[in-house]
Amino acid sequence: MELGDKVLKGHIRSIGKAISCIENNRPEKEQLIDYLYPFCGKAEVIGVTGSPGAGKSTLVDKLIKRERKLGKKVGIIAVDPSSPFSGGAILGDRLRMQNHASDDDVYIRSMASRGHLGGIATATADAIKIFDAAGFDLIIIETIGVGQTEIEVMDLADLVLLVLVPGMGDEIQALKAGIMEIGDIYVINKKDHDGAQKLYAEVEYVLNINQSENDKEKNPIILTSANLDEGIDDLVKCYRDYFKYIRCNNILEEKRKKRIVNEINHIFTEKIISEVNQFLHIEKKINQWVKNILHEKVGPYTLINKKIEQFIKEFKEQ
Amino acid sequence: MELGDKVLKGHIRSIGKAISCIENNRPEKEQLIDYLYPFCGKAEVIGVTGSPGAGKSTLVDKLIKRERKLGKKVGIIAVDPSSPFSGGAILGDRLRMQNHASDDDVYIRSMASRGHLGGIATATADAIKIFDAAGFDLIIIETIGVGQTEIEVMDLADLVLLVLVPGMGDEIQALKAGIMEIGDIYVINKKDHDGAQKLYAEVEYVLNINQSENDKEKNPIILTSANLDEGIDDLVKCYRDYFKYIRCNNILEEKRKKRIVNEINHIFTEKIISEVNQFLHIEKKINQWVKNILHEKVGPYTLINKKIEQFIKEFKEQ
Known part of the structure; x- marks a missing residue:
C-alpha cells in the first residue's frame, strides 16, 4: 500500500494525507489503519487538558522544545470538538506553535469533530496510530476545553496532564466540573500569578481525599509558568518518571487494553448503525x-x- | 398508568419518581414517556449555558423569582455530564437554588450522565417531557460547563441564553471554543466587573461578523448582574419577545421538528446497539x-x- 509505506517512512506530507483520509472517513481508511497497525505501540501518548485560557498551547510548545533537544520526534494532535460551529476559529491559536514549522520532526495537526457519535475519539485514535507507525516517539493530544468529549479523548492517552490556573475560579470549578479524576499529573500553570499556592493546596487536598493510602504519592502536582519558561524541566522529569512507573507496574498495558476495548465498541457501534441505515x-x-x-x-x-x-x-x- | 396519571396531575413526588425511572433506564420508561407524550408541547424550554463560574445558577435563581411572580410553574433541569467522575460534587452549587425549596410550583432536578453514548441528551429530552406533561409552564435546562455534550443538550431548548462574564478570558475564549453559535440571547453577567463593556463590544462584533444583514437584530445582548439583581427584568422581557418572534416566524416549530429528528436518531441507535449486544x-x-x-x-x-x-x-x- 503506497500511502501506508510512505507513512512508515515518516514522509510528512503522506502523514497529513493519511490523517485527512481518516478524518473524512474515506473508503481506504480501514485498509490504511490495518496496514499500519502491526507497526504501532512504540510511541508514548500524553494528553494535555484543562479550561480554555489555562495556557495549554504555550505549555505544549515548551514541552516540544525540551523533547526536541533530546532528539525525540514529536507529533501534536489538537482536538477541538466544538469547531464544526466555529470553522477556522482555532487556527489563530495554533499559530503559537509555528515556532516548529520548519522542523520536520515536529508535526502539528488540528482535528475537528465531524459531528457523528464517537467520531472525534475514533478519528483521534486512528491519528495516534498514524503518528505512531510513522516513527514519532512522543504524541501529545491537546484539547481546547474540558467536557465529556474531551474526557473521552483523554482516554486515548497513556498519561494525562491536567492544566489548572489560579484566578480563573479553577479552585472551585475544577471540583465542580468533576474533571479532577482524569489527571495523572496536575500542572498549576501561571505559577507567578496570585493564588497559585492556594490552588496548589486545594488540589493537594482534593487528591488526598480521593486517593487511597497506597497510591498517595502517585499523582504529582507541578508548578509551571509556560510563559516564563519556568518549571518545565521539572514537568518533563515528572512525566518521564511517571512513564517508568506505569510501565513497570503494568498500568500502561492495562490502560492500552482498556483503550482497545473502547475502540472496538466505538467502531462496532458506528458500523452497525451505518449498516442499518444503508438497509433502512x-x-x-x-x-x-x-x-x-x-x-x-x-x-x-x-x-x-x-x-x-x-x-x-x-x-x-x- | 398510575405513575403517568399522577405526573399529569402535577404530583411533585411522582415527577421525581418518573425522572428517576428514565434516568435509570427502567423497563417502564418507554411506556411512561409514550403515555405522557400526547400531553406535551405546551411548555417553553430555555437553555442556560456558559463557562463554569459565569454565575448561571444565580441568574437562574433570579429568573425563577420573576417567573413565579407572574404565576408560572417553573421546572429546572441541571445537567452535569461529567459528574460520574465527581459524584455529588455539584450538590453544593444547587443549594443556591434552595430559596425555592418550599415552593411547590418550582421543581429543581440535577441530572448526571450515565456514561452511555447520547445518554444524557436522551434522558434530558425525556425529563423535559415529564415536566411539560406535568403542567410546568417554563422549563430551564442549565448546564455546568460548555462542551460537545452541553451543546447537544442545548439543542433541546427552544431558546438558549449564553452567559459570558468579563475577566475570565471569555472575550477570546468564547470565540476560540466555538460556542458563540449556540446562543440565541447573549447575557453578559457580572456587568459591574471590569471589562464588561469591552466584552459587550466584542460579542457585538463577533455577532455582526457571523450574522447576515436580515437577522442582524435577532440576537440580543443583555447586561446583567445576577448577584445585584440588576438587568434581570430586561432579560425576561428580552426572552419573552424572542419567544414571540420565534413563534410567529415558524422558527420554533422547525426547531421542535429538528429536535424530534435528533431524538429518533438517538433512540434508534441505542436500541439497535442494545439489540445487537443482546444477540452477540x-x-x-x-x-x-x-x-x-x-x-x-x-x-x-x-x-x-x-x-x-x-x-x-x-x-x-x-
Whole structure:
C-alpha cells in the first residue's frame, strides 16, 4: 500500500494525507489503519487538558522544545470538538506553535469533530496510530476545553496532564466540573500569578481525599509558568518518571487494553448503525416519522419499537 | 398508568419518581414517556449555558423569582455530564437554588450522565417531557460547563441564553471554543466587573461578523448582574419577545421538528446497539478480540468487519 509505506517512512506530507483520509472517513481508511497497525505501540501518548485560557498551547510548545533537544520526534494532535460551529476559529491559536514549522520532526495537526457519535475519539485514535507507525516517539493530544468529549479523548492517552490556573475560579470549578479524576499529573500553570499556592493546596487536598493510602504519592502536582519558561524541566522529569512507573507496574498495558476495548465498541457501534441505515434508508423515512410523532401524537418509543421490529423482520427475509 | 396519571396531575413526588425511572433506564420508561407524550408541547424550554463560574445558577435563581411572580410553574433541569467522575460534587452549587425549596410550583432536578453514548441528551429530552406533561409552564435546562455534550443538550431548548462574564478570558475564549453559535440571547453577567463593556463590544462584533444583514437584530445582548439583581427584568422581557418572534416566524416549530429528528436518531441507535449486544454477547467476547488485536496484531477494522459479517449471517439464520 503506497500511502501506508510512505507513512512508515515518516514522509510528512503522506502523514497529513493519511490523517485527512481518516478524518473524512474515506473508503481506504480501514485498509490504511490495518496496514499500519502491526507497526504501532512504540510511541508514548500524553494528553494535555484543562479550561480554555489555562495556557495549554504555550505549555505544549515548551514541552516540544525540551523533547526536541533530546532528539525525540514529536507529533501534536489538537482536538477541538466544538469547531464544526466555529470553522477556522482555532487556527489563530495554533499559530503559537509555528515556532516548529520548519522542523520536520515536529508535526502539528488540528482535528475537528465531524459531528457523528464517537467520531472525534475514533478519528483521534486512528491519528495516534498514524503518528505512531510513522516513527514519532512522543504524541501529545491537546484539547481546547474540558467536557465529556474531551474526557473521552483523554482516554486515548497513556498519561494525562491536567492544566489548572489560579484566578480563573479553577479552585472551585475544577471540583465542580468533576474533571479532577482524569489527571495523572496536575500542572498549576501561571505559577507567578496570585493564588497559585492556594490552588496548589486545594488540589493537594482534593487528591488526598480521593486517593487511597497506597497510591498517595502517585499523582504529582507541578508548578509551571509556560510563559516564563519556568518549571518545565521539572514537568518533563515528572512525566518521564511517571512513564517508568506505569510501565513497570503494568498500568500502561492495562490502560492500552482498556483503550482497545473502547475502540472496538466505538467502531462496532458506528458500523452497525451505518449498516442499518444503508438497509433502512432512515433519512428518507424520518420526516414521515416526525409527522407521526408531532401531529398524530404517537409516542416516540412506540413508533421506533414498531419500526425496529419491522426492520428485523424485513432484514431476515432479505 | 398510575405513575403517568399522577405526573399529569402535577404530583411533585411522582415527577421525581418518573425522572428517576428514565434516568435509570427502567423497563417502564418507554411506556411512561409514550403515555405522557400526547400531553406535551405546551411548555417553553430555555437553555442556560456558559463557562463554569459565569454565575448561571444565580441568574437562574433570579429568573425563577420573576417567573413565579407572574404565576408560572417553573421546572429546572441541571445537567452535569461529567459528574460520574465527581459524584455529588455539584450538590453544593444547587443549594443556591434552595430559596425555592418550599415552593411547590418550582421543581429543581440535577441530572448526571450515565456514561452511555447520547445518554444524557436522551434522558434530558425525556425529563423535559415529564415536566411539560406535568403542567410546568417554563422549563430551564442549565448546564455546568460548555462542551460537545452541553451543546447537544442545548439543542433541546427552544431558546438558549449564553452567559459570558468579563475577566475570565471569555472575550477570546468564547470565540476560540466555538460556542458563540449556540446562543440565541447573549447575557453578559457580572456587568459591574471590569471589562464588561469591552466584552459587550466584542460579542457585538463577533455577532455582526457571523450574522447576515436580515437577522442582524435577532440576537440580543443583555447586561446583567445576577448577584445585584440588576438587568434581570430586561432579560425576561428580552426572552419573552424572542419567544414571540420565534413563534410567529415558524422558527420554533422547525426547531421542535429538528429536535424530534435528533431524538429518533438517538433512540434508534441505542436500541439497535442494545439489540445487537443482546444477540452477540459482545462483553463476553471482547477480551478475546483485544488479545487478537494486541498480540496477534490483527488490525481492528479487519477484525470487526469479520465479526459483523459473521454476526449478520448468524442473525439471519437464527
